[in-house]
Amino acid sequence: MKVFGLKRIALAGTLATLLCFSASAEAQKVYRVSGLIAEDQFASAFEGFKYKMSEIGYREDKNIRYEFHNAKGDIDSLHKLAQKIVREKPDLIVTSSTTATVPVAKLTEGTNLPVVFLSAGNPLKFVKSYASSGNNLAGITSSILDLTEKRLELFKELAPLVRRLIFINNPGAANYEDYISSTRSAAKRIGFTLAEVEIQAANAEGVGKQLFLIAPRLGDGLLIPPDALFVGATEHIARYAIKERLPVVGPNVQTVRRGFLAAYSSDYFALGQQGAGLVDKILRGAKPADLPIEQPSKLQLVVNLKTAKAIGLKVPREILLRADEVIE
């Protein structure tokens, strides 16, 4: 037994030496990870991503280098940035949402360049199934389409008197068709009528201007789809809603912090953290096609009492109890 113990010590020593060598060998490799952010709201996802990556052991400028590009809601620049990133051939590309993932997926189609999306509302646009992407993509669904009903339910609980919702939508949006269909069916189930308004604008200002052009009394509530254009124009929309005293439910919690009345969605920061796990696996050699599309591990209900006050809405107590975050 003594001999065995000595052997173990010798073995441990050898292993330690080997590990040191391998660690020093790995230190020489600096991963280049590029990111494409469709719009500011997803910035927190990238923050969560970087935070978790450093927790795992990827230190910026030591063994990893990030190059994140934000299109700021501008579709043209989004496509240009996508081309630029793919041309640079990084080790891995991280994308924010469906809008940002679609061009990157197209440009990297058929290559081995891994792409990880952090918060895709409708991942089935570019992957085969939730169990396997079948291509160079992996990532997390934000479940945003799945939660359409829940958002309408929230609307009902917040403003029980609202019957007709102004549903603005962007025909140029990546998920346009899916938003429309899921919202229509959800509205029918929950008991809302929809006033669908198409807004085509190049940027947030455009959205603001167009909103003021539409007839103010088309409906008594405002439903905003999870589209980068509208998320980018959150402040403009919020201003409009307050002016018209319309309760507005946004696509994600960040929009509430920027002025919408309430939202029920996954937290981008948490999604970013979740995405770091996937990136780690890929950098260690896993193939994206072998990784299933993950669900958000946490959903959040956020209510903005300031906005509620501004439009003269009394938020029910139950909502406040259930809320994960109340902005006052």
Add this chain to the structure above:
Amino acid sequence: MKWKRAADFFTWRGGGIRCRLLVIGLLLLGVALLANIIAGSLYTRSQIRKAAAQLQTEVASKVASQIEDVINRQKERLFDLAVSLSLYEFGSEGQRLLVQLLLKNDRPFTTLAILSDKGTEVVKVSARRVYLPSELSDQKDADNFQRAMRGETYVSPVYTTDKAEPYVNVAVPIRVGPSRIVGVVTGELNLSFLWQIIGEVRFSDAGHAYLVDSQGNLIAHQDPSLVLKRTNLRDHFKVRQFLRRPAEKDPNPAEEGVGIMGRRVLSTYAPVRGLGWAVVLTEPVDIALAALATMQRYAILLLAIGLIVGSALIVWVSNKITEPIRALHRGAEIIRQGNLDHRVEIRTGDEIEQLAHEFNEMAGELKNSYSTLEQRVERRTRELGALSDIASTLNQSLDLAPVLQDVIKKMTDIFHFDATRIFLASGPDQIELKASFEGDAKFSVPHGNISNRQGLVGRVMASGESLIFEHIQSDPRYHEWSQLRIAMKSGHSFLAVFPLKAKSKPIGAIVCVGQERRRLTSDETRLITSMADQIGVAVEKVNLFEETVARANELAALYDVTATVNQTRDPDVMLRDVVGKILQLTEFDAARVYLLDPEGKELRLKMYEGISPEFAAQTNTYRAGEGIDGSVVVTGEPILLQDIQTDPLYQKLARSGRARKAGFRSFMSFPLKSKTNTLGVINFLSRTVRNVLPKDRVLLASMTNQICVAFENANLFEQTAQKAKEISALYDVTTTVNQSLDLESVLEQVIKKIMDIFRFDTTRIYLLDSQTEELNVQASYPRDRKDIERVRVFKRGEGIIGKVAQTGEPMIFEDLRNDARYRELSSSKNTQNTGFCFFAAFPITAKLNSVGAITCNGRAPRHLTPGEIQLITSMAGQIGVAVENARLYSETKEKSAQLEQANWEMQEANRAKGDFLAAMSHELRTPLNVIIGNADLCRDGLLGETTEKQKIALEKMLRYSRILLKLINDVLTLTKIEARKMSLDSSTFNVGEVVEHVQTYVEQLNHKNLVAVSWQLPSRLPFVTTDALKLEEILQNLIGNAYKFTPKGSIEIRVRDLNGEGRVEFAVADTGIGIKRDDLEKIFDEFHQLKEAHTGTYSGVGLGLSIVKKYLELMGGDIRVESEPGAGSTFTFTLPYESESVSSNKAQAAAL
């Protein structure tokens, strides 16, 4: 086999004791170390495995209980909720809020529902879905409700949703008080939160944990993708064990087996109590037992070190043991190299020292033996040197005397004799002293021949055994055997006689003498005997050499003669040369050659050498059987007389004795014989007595044979040359005959050839005139011999020439001066009168008939050989061929001139006939048309009333006039066709148009409906390009014929469009009288009519079918007929869509 190898190993040779010790030692050491290491390894391995298995089992149990705790905690949360819910009314907002708050605070729960005691869902809330009141369902039959209502906490089996994550449903009762259950709360629990717990399980370096449900499906693992892919781990051996024993509560011991990736793993599982799940731990064996591998490497290192140290030790020990042995070996090696004074110094005090001592003693012994041996070898070497010296002396030269002198001198020196002599046999009974050597002259012995029967030498040669006298004075044998006693007289004491032998026969003796008494040692005796044998061999060799030289000389002489024979073909020159050569070689003084006359009765002197012409004239001829040469030529055996002065045989045979008188002593006579007969005799004469040995006789016989060969060759050459000349002449004649049809020149050349070869004085050729039966001179040579030219003509059978020409047998008169036959046969005696002695006549035949004769004359009598006769006969045959050829040629020429004339006349006649027919037809038609026109007018009453009888007569006139007109027209048509004046007037039309016209014709023809006429026409008839009128005429002719030869029955006309061939087919079939097979081939000939037609029943002249055929040929069509007598005929013809002449016109146009 293996045992044998092992045994070989331990008894191998080579390598030395040290090496053997080293190998065996290392083997033993290695085996011991290896056994130790294997045993140690096995023990350690079992210990490591035990430790790893224990570790796994502990970890698995711990994780399983951790999972159990987590699930229990979730259950407790649900219990707590149930307690809170019991405070509210079922379905109230309060209950809804409580449920929503749990959802918010406890993330693993994704859906919560409250069921009333009736099983109806009253509240249902999900984090992701909205459940409307209408969607609340009745769950009273669901397991979870049933079990919870019984007071149990229910956990469902694991299931997955569309997003593939694993879920369980947990249900707990809502109680009011301890026993009353008022409802149930159920929660859907997302088990993905277990992934973290399982994922954090790490042990050793590659160990993993799996959480599987009761179906073997993966619930949690560090790699969630495996879970989301709904992986089933049934293939893992531990999972299979777990599924076989799901109720087991204790952890299963770790074991080795095959993992899911096919790798060998160490694995265990621990059941999660109350859930039917299991935590499975697995770790690759090689990693689990990595420590063992390291230990084994150490063990191998240890083994290597052990072997190195061990071998060093063994080397040291083996050196210690083997050093004295090697010293012994070194000593032995020095002694082996020749140093017999060397002694081995070993002081070990054991067996090896004793061995060294014995070895030293042995070396001493060896030294002694060696020195004795050396002396003997020296002596023997000396002896052998002497023997070799003698042998080399003997081999130096083939001149025997000096060699023998040299040899005995050496022998005298070597053996210290005082004198030595060699005697050799010189004749049958004689021996001769060949060499002697004396140290002192006074010891010399008399020379001369001694009889080999005498004395000691004779005795030794007779017996072949040596005689040695150590002291002759006291040796009684000497006194008894020696006759001359020279040795004793000359004061010698020692005498030895050794025989000289060749091929085991004594050929002489060697005598050695010494002044002093002496004893020869056995070695000396043996050496002298050996020397004597050497001398014997040398003597034999010299004899053989001399014989060989003599034989070579003879062969050279024979070669000379043969060469002379072959150098010339003139027999006289050859004979002179050869005889000269033989005389030169054999040293005879004279030679004579006699040749037998052709009759074989007389020998005539052909040539001579070395005798006077007078002597030659006297002995010019001998009759066969007379004298010596006459006897030789008759008997074929030579006669050799050594001395004719004394020889009685000579006196008996040669009665004249001229040779003896001329002073010759030896006389040899040899016959000259060819293969078959004797040609003559050759004599050789010598003025001295010559003893002819058998070999000389053979040589002379060979030389005379060469003379015979030369004679034969000369004859053969002459014959061959003559034959070649004859064949060449015959060839020339044959060529001349075949090259020319001009008889006169051929005959001239043949005659010239015959004259060239046979050198007759005249030659003539007579040829038979078949009409007059006379033979006329056609050629002669020389031309201007008026004497023989007097008679130039013979009647066949008249005189010799006439007879020869008649009988075909040649006649030859070798000398007609006194030939009774000639006088009897010759009518003119012209030949004889002109002074010729020789006359021959040969027949000239062609196709077995005699066509002439050839005659030859000579001034001298002459004999023709059978070959010559054959040659002249062959030439005569060739003349016959030439005569026949010339005749045929002239006949052929005549015939062809006749044919040419006849042909010209025929063409003229034909042309005249054509012209006549054309003119006649034309001239006939004009008046006939007038007749028909007027008859028509009369019949129709335009020229006045006619009676019925007149009308009938007119009808007949008209009918037959028309027939006549048709006949005339036909004749005209045929004439035109033959004169190639007929051409096609082509146009493109539908066949139907022609058919319509013909139908009208048929209606008129058959207006009395005597026969049934039917038409078979296709619905659409094609267009054709051809002469429409001629087509119509063809059809009319054929139908008219059919009508004519069908007294009753039917006629059928068929038209078919042969679209595939581009042709139209017309057929006219009747059931009339038919045509016989023999007639079928002739019916298209002009003026041919069936026999039946001649009976008058059927009118016509037989031009219709001929015209039809000619028309069709013009139009590119063809016609055939099938018929059976009594059954009817079918005429079928086809026409191309476009007639050929039309087509060719078009093609020409296109080409232009």
